Amino acid sequence: MSEAPQADITVDTFGLLCPMPIIKCGEAVRKMNVGEVVKVIATDPGAVADLKTWCKANRNTYVRDEVNGRVHTIWISKGLADV
Numbered sequence: 001m002s003e004a005p006q007a008d009i010t011v012d013t014f015g016l017l018c019p020m021p022i023i024k025c026g027e028a029v030r031k032m033n034v035g036e037v038v039k040v041i042a043t044d045p046g047a048v049a050d051l052k053t054w055c056k057a058n059r060n061t062y063v064r065d066e067v068n069g070r071v072h073t074i075w076i077s078k079g080l081a082d083v
Contacts, residue, residue, distance in 0.1 A: 005063055005075050007039035008032065014043050014071070021047040022054050025076065029060060034079035037063065042072045051076065 011028045013021040021042045028038050040051065048065050051074050055062040063075040 002064075004039075004066065004073070005037050005077075007075065008036040010039045010041065012041045013047070014041055016042070017044050018046055018050060020044075022050055025051060025054070026058070029058075029076065029078050032078045035077060037075055037077050040072075040074040040076065042074065043070050045070075045072075047072050048074060 009028050009032065011024050013024050016024070021040060021044055025038060025040050032038065040047070044050075052062050054060075055076055059080055061077040061079065061081040063077050065072055065074045
């Protein structure tokens with residue numbers, strides 16, 4: 001597995017359930033510049049699927065995720081990646 005990207009901002013949603021991880025992530029991304037990366041820490045098991053869908057709907061790039069026990073760490077880049 002490749003190394004996790006450097007995050008410009010971290011959003012801790014530990015213990016929060018849907019829709020709070022999406023709301024908190026969205027608030028952070030609105031303040032970021034295109035190409036910057038947000039790291040979201042979540043315990044909501046639906047956060048991965050929810051944030052993948054949110055990225056598509058909002059034209060952001062879902063970079064990757066990792067799971068360690070019940071903690072999900074998700075990296076999202078603002079804007080669409082060059083593909």
